[in-house]
Amino acid sequence: MRVIDIIDKKRLGGEHTDDEIHFLVRNYAQDGIPDYQMSAWLMAVVWRGLTPAETFALTGAMVASGDTLDLSGVGRPTVDKHSTGGVGDKTTLAVVPILAAGGVAVAKMSGRGLGHTGGTLDKLESIPGTRTSLEVPEILRQVHDIGACLCAQTPTLVPADQKMYSLRDATATVQSRPLIAASIMSKKIAGGGKSIVLDVKVGSGAFMETIEDARALARLMVDIGKAYDRRVVAVLTDMNVPLGFNVGNSVEIREVVALLKDNAGVDRRLRELVLYLSGVAFELAGKADSVEAGQEMAASLIVSGDAFEMLCKIIEAQGGDPEYLRRTVKQPAARVKLDIRSPRGGYIRNVDASVIGVAAMRLGAGRETKDAVVDHSAGVVLRHTVGDLVERDNIIATLYTATEIAARQVASEVVGAFDIVDGEVDAAPLIYETISG
Ligand code: URA
DSSP: HHHHHHHHHTTOOOOOOOOHHHHHHHHHHOOOOOHHHHHHHHHHHHHHHHOHHHHHHHHHHTTTTTTTTOOOOGOOOOOEEEOOOOOSHHHHHHHHHHHHTTOOBEEEEEEOTTTOOOHHHHHHHHHHHHHOOHHHHHHHHHHHTTEEEEEEEOBBBBHHHHHHHHHHHTTTOOHHHHHHHHHHHHHHTTTTTTEEEEEEEEEETTBBBBBHHHHHHHHHHHHHHHHHHHHHEEEEEEOOSOOSSEEEEEEHHHHHHHHHTTTTTTHHHHHHHHHHHHHHHHTTTTTTHHHHHHHHHHHHHHHHHHHHHHHHHHHTTTOOOHHHHTTSSSOOOEEEEEEEEEOEEEEEEEEOOOHHHHHIIIISSSOOSTOOOOOTTTEEEEOOTTTEEOTOOEEEEEEEEHHHHHHHHHHHHHOOOOOOOSSSSOOOOOOOEEEEE
C-alpha cells in the first residue's frame, strides 16, 4: 500500500477501505508517514468528506493508536462527558462532582483553552496546588477510590489524534465534520466510559455556528458511539451568549463553587444546563428512570452539599487546596479591576459570546498561541445578562487583569458586546434539542 495512492484516491472522491485508513493512521502515529503527506490527505478529506463507514474506521484506527482506559474495575456505572467548547462553559467542573456524588464514575480528561474558548485544565490549575497531569494507574486508582478525576489527556491515549490535531491546527484542516467527530469520539471511546453525554455548542462563541451544522455533527458522533457499543446522547445548547456570568479561570471556579453551594444569584442558564446534563447522565447510567428524575437527583445532591464535598475531594486527591474552595474568595487576586458601565438604558438583547471570549483572552485569561502563559486571576465578570433592564451608567461588567492598559484596551469591545434595546426581550435560549441513538 502506498500513501500517495491513498491521498490520490481521496483527492478524486473515492471511498477508502478500513485497511487503507488503519494503514494511514497507524503509520502516521508511529512517525512512518511525514506531516506533508498527512496534511495533503487531511485537506482532501476537508474537500471530499468521509462516508460514515470511513469515519467509523478513522475513529477505530485512532483509538487503536494508543492505550485505552479499562474502567471495568471501578465498581460503578461509568459515564464520560464532552463539550465542544465555548465561553464561560464550566459545566464539567460541576457535572463531574454531581455524578460522582450520585454513584456514577467519571474519568474526565479535558483540554486547555485556545483562542476565545476556555479550557477546564486552566480553570483547575487556578486552584493552588492542583495537578492535572495524572498517569493512567493514578487515574484508575482515583476513579476507583473517589469516583472521579479531572485531568489532562494522557500522552499515550489516542496519540494519533494528538499529532493530527496539531497538524490540522497548522494547516487549516480543523473544520471538517468527520475529522472533528472522529477526533472527539476516539478520545471518549479510549477513555473507557460506557455512556457518553455530548454538549454540542451552537452560536457565535462555538465551533458550530448554525443549528444544522451542530445537529449533523451530533448525529454523526451518536452514530460513531453506536458503532463502538457506547450509549451516546448529544445535547445542542446555545453559545451565542456566555454561559454563566464569569469568564476566565479563577472567576469561573468561584462561580462553580457558588453553584455547588447552592448560593443565591447563580446564573439561571448555567444551573439549568448543569442539572440537565447531569440528568441525562444519571438516566444513561441507570441511576434514574428519566432525565427529569435525574435532574431532581442532581438538584438534591447540590442542596445536601454532597456535590460540593465531592469537588473538594477530587481537588484534594490531585494535590489542590480544598480550603481555597471552602473560603470562596470574594474577589480574584488580579491587580487591576475595571468596571464597565452601560452607555444607555434599556433591555439587554444580546451579550456576544465571541466578543467576551476574545476580551477575556486579551486580559490574560486565555492564550492566542498554544505556548502563551495564562493569568489565572484575569477575566470578565458580567453583572447583567440577556433580558435584564439596565439604566445608563449601571455597571454591566467588571474586568480583572494585570495592567491598567490591558483593561482600557478591551473596555470598548466589552461595551460593544452588549446589545441594548428599548423594548422588553426574552431571556437567551439554552437547550435547542437532544439527539440520542
Ligand atoms: N475538539 C476536538 O477534540 N477535536 C476536534 O477536531 C475539534 C474539537
